[in-house]
Amino acid sequence: MITTDVISRKRYRVEQDKKFRLKDWDANDREGLPPETHLVIDQTAREIVRIEELQGRLHAEHKHKVLIVFQATDTGGKDGSIRRLAGGMDPAGLRVTSYKAPSAIEYDHDPLWRIHPHVPGKGQVAIFNRSHYEDYLVPRVHKIFDEKRLEKRLRHLLHFEEMLADEGVCIIKFFLHIDKDEQKKRLLARQENPEKHWKFDLADLKERDHWDEYQKAYEDMLAFTSADHAPWYIVPANNKKRRDLVLATIVRKHLEDLAPQFPKAAFDVSELKIK
Amino acid sequence: MITTDVISRKRYRVEQDKKFRLKDWDANDREGLPPETHLVIDQTAREIVRIEELQGRLHAEHKHKVLIVFQATDTGGKDGSIRRLAGGMDPAGLRVTSYKAPSAIEYDHDPLWRIHPHVPGKGQVAIFNRSHYEDYLVPRVHKIFDEKRLEKRLRHLLHFEEMLADEGVCIIKFFLHIDKDEQKKRLLARQENPEKHWKFDLADLKERDHWDEYQKAYEDMLAFTSADHAPWYIVPANNKKRRDLVLATIVRKHLEDLAPQFPKAAFDVSELKIK
Numbered sequence: 051m052i053t054t055d056v057i058s059r060k061r062y063r064v065e066q067d068k069k070f071r072l073k074d075w076d077a078n079d080r081e082g083l084p085p086e087t088h089l090v091i092d093q094t095a096r097e098i099v100r101i102e103e104l105q106g107r108l109h110a111e112h113k114h115k116v117l118i119v120f121q122a123t124d125t126g127g128k129d130g131s132i133r134r135l136a137g138g139m140d141p142a143g144l145r146v147t148s149y150k151a152p153s154a155i156e157y158d159h160d161p162l163w164r165i166h167p168h169v170p171g172k173g174q175v176a177i178f179n180r181s182h183y184e185d186y187l188v189p190r191v192h193k194i195f196d197e198k199r200l201e202k203r204l205r206h207l208l209h210f211e212e213m214l215a216d217e218g219v220c221i222i223k224f225f226l227h228i229d230k231d232e233q234k235k236r237l238l239a240r241q242e243n244p245e246k247h248w249k250f251d252l253a254d255l256k257e258r259d260h261w262d263e264y265q266k267a268y269e270d271m272l273a274f275t276s277a278d279h280a281p282w283y284i285v286p287a288n289n290k291k292r293r294d295l296v297l298a299t300i301v302r303k304h305l306e307d308l309a310p311q312f313p314k315a316a317f318d319v320s321e322l323k324i325k
Numbered sequence: 326m327i328t329t330d331v332i333s334r335k336r337y338r339v340e341q342d343k344k345f346r347l348k349d350w351d352a353n354d355r356e357g358l359p360p361e362t363h364l365v366i367d368q369t370a371r372e373i374v375r376i377e378e379l380q381g382r383l384h385a386e387h388k389h390k391v392l393i394v395f396q397a398t399d400t401g402g403k404d405g406s407i408r409r410l411a412g413g414m415d416p417a418g419l420r421v422t423s424y425k426a427p428s429a430i431e432y433d434h435d436p437l438w439r440i441h442p443h444v445p446g447k448g449q450v451a452i453f454n455r456s457h458y459e460d461y462l463v464p465r466v467h468k469i470f471d472e473k474r475l476e477k478r479l480r481h482l483l484h485f486e487e488m489l490a491d492e493g494v495c496i497i498k499f500f501l502h503i504d505k506d507e508q509k510k511r512l513l514a515r516q517e518n519p520e521k522h523w524k525f526d527l528a529d530l531k532e533r534d535h536w537d538e539y540q541k542a543y544e545d546m547l548a549f550t551s552a553d554h555a556p557w558y559i560v561p562a563n564n565k566k567r568r569d570l571v572l573a574t575i576v577r578k579h580l581e582d583l584a585p586q587f588p589k590a591a592f593d594v595s596e597l598k599i600k
Contacts (some may be wrong), residue, residue, distance in 0.1 A: 112433075158387075158446035160492035166441040171433035202491045209484035216477045217435035 056082045057299040062283040064225075064276035072265045072284070077229045079286040083295060090291045094134075097298035102138045104302070105175055107310035109143030112173035114308045115219045118301065119181045122226035123264060124254040125236035127287050128179050131226060134294045135301060136177055145170070148179040151188075151253070161185035161203070162210055169214060182207055186271055191263045204274050215279035222304050223280060224297060225272060226287040230261055331357045332574040337558040339500075339551035347540045347559070352504045354561040358570060365566045369409075372573035377413045379577070380450055382585035384418030387448035389583045390494040393576065394456045397501035398539060399529040400511035402562050403454050406501065409569045410576060411452055420445070423454040426463075426528070436460035436478070437485055444489060457482055461546055466538045483550050490554035497579050498555060499572060500547060501562040505536055 061082065064070070084090050108114055118135075120128045136144055147168040156164040162182055170176035186203050189195045195203070211221055228236075237255070240246045257264065276282040283300055287293040336357065339345070359365050383389050393410075395403045411419055422443040431439040437457055445451035461478050464470045470478070486496055503511075512530070515521045532539065551557040558575055562568040 115434075155446065158448075159390075159444065160489055160494070162488065163441060163444065163446075166438060169434065169438065171430065171438075173433075199491075206484075206488040206491065209481075209488065213437065213481040213484065214435055216474075216481065219435070 055299075057296060058082065059283070059300050059303055062285055062296065062300065064272045064282040064284060066276045066278075067273055069273060070269060072227065072269055075227055075284050075286070077227050077232060077286050077288040080289070080292055083292050087291055090295050094291070094295040094298050097295065097302050098135070098138060101135070101298060101302050101305060102140075104305040104308075104310060105139045105143060107312055108175070108305065108308065109140055109173045110312050111310045112313070114310055115170040115172055116175045116305070116308075117170055117214065117219050117221045118175065118177045119183070119221070119223040120177070120179055120226065121181060121183050121224070121268075122287065123228065123233060123261070124251070124257060125233050125240070126226040126228050127290060127293060128226060130290060131224075131287075131294065131297055132177055132179055135297055136175070139175065143173055144175050144177070146177045146179060149181060149184060152185070162206065165210075170219060172218075182210065183271060183275075187264065187267050190267045191257075191260050204271065208275050208277065211275070211277065211280040215277075220304060220308060221280035222301060223276075223282045224300075225268060225282060225284050226293065227284050228287045232288045233258065233261075330574075332571060333357065334558070334575050334578055337560055337571065337575065339547045339557040339559060341548065341551045341553075343548055345544060345548065347502065347544055350502055350559050350561070352502045352507060352561050352563040355564070355567055358567050362566055365570050369566070369570040369573050372570065372577050373410070373413060376410070376573060376577050376580060377415075379580040379583075379585060380414045380418060382587055383450065383580065383583065384415055384448045385587050386585045387588070389585055390445040390447055391450045391580070391583075392445055392489065392494050392496045393450065393452045394458070394496070394498040395452070395454055395501065396456060396458050396499070396543075397562070398503065398508060398536070399526070399532060400508050400515070401501040401503050402565060402568060403501060405565060406499075406562075406569065406572055407452055407454055410572055411450070414450065418448055419450050419452070421452045421454060424456060424459060427460070437481065440485075445494060447493075457485065458546060458550075462539065462542050465542045466532075466535050479546065479549050483552065486550070486552065486555040490552075495579060495583060496555035497576060498551075498557045499575075500543065500557060500559050501568065502559050503562045507563045508533065508536075 084093060108116065120132060122128050132146060136146065145168065149164070152161070152164065165178075165182045168176060168178070186200065186207065189203070190200050215221060237258075240249060272282045272284070283296075285293055285296050285300075359368060383391065395407060397403050407421060411421065420443065424439070427436070427439065440453075440457045443451060443453070461475065461482065464478070465475050490496060512533075515524060547557045547559070560568055560571050560575075
């Protein structure tokens with residue numbers, strides 16, 4: 051049972067079409083969160099228990115569809131966040147899809163071609179580790195397309211999510227916000243840990259040189275596509291424990307809005323004769 | 326080589342957002358077509374040869390994407406038209422997808438979920454036998470959704486095709502137009518031919534009772550979604566030979582607009598030493 055509920059979705063929510071700068075969002079923000087780490091951890095654990103309960107009902111009810119999108123710069127914490135958030139969900143109703151650079155056959159098609167098959171059906175939670183937004187970010191930062199084509203792509207993303215929402219998908223989008231110093235710290239830590247070497251991608255490392263262009267691209271993209279039916283949340287992510295608490299609270303609240311219920315039996319179960 | 330080219334796409338093209346009645350379109354129209362059947366057949370054969378040549382180039386070039394959509398009432402001639410049009414294409418660059426009533430798993434997702442995986446990639450021609458339009462027609466005629474939701478669905482179809490077109494798909498849409506008497510004749514012929522009994526679908530037969538509602542739904546749908554980048558053509562289809570000539574001519578013209586070319590070798594082939 052959550053007794054105090056002072057973490058507000060509104061604080062993290064991006065307002066549609068309102069210009070902003072990511073550097074004005076504090077990646078260490080802790081407002082409304084417990085002051086001590088062990089309290090943060092305890093509260094997160096309670097949120098996760100509630101999420102798992104709600105996801106169980108959602109799967110049983112076979113009515114609602116939930117899509118959770120994670121975007122972040124490299125080392126932003128997508129993998130860890132997803133594991134914490136969804137590690138205890140019933141995998142029968144869960145599907146995590148990770149997107150890398152498009153393959154040759156994916157590249158032969160429109161960018162949503164590789165996305166659409168993985169959107170959730172009834173009773174499912176789908177989580178995207180990176181997403182359709184990559185196909186706007188990368189061509190923009192690397193100037194592969196002209197402005198007009200980029201604008202069209204952004205509008206296609208908006209339309210795509212509008213269609214999904216109209217067809218019953220609850221969409222929640224997270225941008226994990228770390229600052230450039232934090233990224234440096236994490237890359238150095240990764241370098242020192244042989245078990246994390248597999249996570250190094252030289253292409254990603256090169257993207258660090260484009261930090262400012264990516265931040266700018268994110269600012270425009272988040273503002274343009276943070277519709278009421280598919281809001282973006284900027285989650286302060288320098289501190290992983292606090293990040294997880296914010297994520298879990300927002301997801302729990304969205305799931306509660308859906309109020310999933312175990313379906314009622316079509317007959318009087320107490321009358322059932324079990325031989 | 327086509328010497329006379331008097332069949333104009335414009336004659337069959339639906340004008341976007343302009344109201345019309347299907348009963349004002351003559352399902353026996355033969356304007357611009359040769360007067361004698363053997364001449365119609367000869368001209369169709371020449372068009373088909375040219376289409377196959379263009380499709381071969383398109384596949385080799387690996388650049389353009391083509392989507393051809395067929396809609397019609399039952400017995401409208403979709404199967405036969407597709408066989409005539411595409412039977413000689415290189416199957417390596419061709420993919421025909423036939424849509425029936427959605428399966429349980431398809432129905433659990435948004436209606437475009439079962440469509441998107443089958444849109445063409447570079448170098449491919451995709452043909453849809455029925456399509457995403459069914460998921461507007463059927464709920465409308467059977468009053469499964471309210472007006473507002475139907476309007477949204479129609480807008481989603483428009484946005485979906487706009488996205489595909491912006492991402493390089495050439496979209497051609499055919500409505501095979503037969504009248505109610507012709508349908509009766511074809512159903513009776515089907516009844517008399519045991520080899521065609523498998524084509525009977527009792528659900529389809531029942532749809533004949535909704536003939537007028539379907540015609541009305543088609544009228545609104547064709548007008549709303551006949552965008553420049555995804556035009557609808559109403560093809561007079563009471564006569565199969567003439568129908569095929571019109572279809573082949575329109576497809577050939579669209580393929581010619583794309584002007585597909587065999588790729589040039591990256592080196593001087595005449596210098597190649599073959600041991």
